[in-house]
Amino acid sequence: MSEYPGQDYSGGQGYGDQGYGESTGDPDAGQQGDGGQYSDGQGGQSDGQGAEDEDVAIESEYSTEENIEFSMADLTSAGYEREPDDSSSDYIA
């Protein structure tokens, strides 16, 4: 038996830390210049980056059928104990 399968998992780190891109715009970028014009748009928000790592649910189904054959020794080694009534039918010659 392997060790507990999930104990070393570290893949869950980082959920939700994708964050949003920081705006590089200077909030004062629209200050009035000599020409009386305003710079606009530089302070815009970066958006949409968080959606790049959104959660996904995947669903799948599978089925198969196989023949099985286990000896009584197999069953016993797996811990199976015969029912008391089982021995009653062993007598038939």
Added chain:
Amino acid sequence: MGDPKISFSGGSFTVSGYAPAWSIGNLGQVRLADYFQITPPSSFTDPQIKLGLHILDLTWGRRGSLWLEQSLTVGGTFHLLTSGASGSLQLNNQLLWQPIRDLQFTFTFVLSGQLDDTGVKGSVNFGSQFRLTDTKSVFGGVGLRF
């Protein structure tokens, strides 16, 4: 061969589980009853349930990993939980050992056969249903595209 003592003809053992941070491959490494609830067929007698659980253990030990690998050769569906987009995709074996944040599954084992003095012979119909939830980047890391 002696007379049959316990027989099965249908009836489904169901294993439902939530295994956060497990991989699908991990499921094949464990005895299912040690970690998850197994529901026997309601119509089975106690001796049938007892034997059926041992058959399930033995079968899973011999075939479980193979069946899990094979379950990744099929197609599936995906749902992007924020945008609402959905579609179909082909799974692949790179997913086998990828820990999944929310791994939910249901396995069914339908047993047919009988026990006699020599052992048990029959067949097992195995079915799996998976619902795997994690981020696009995690699935993208194993080659899945949405």
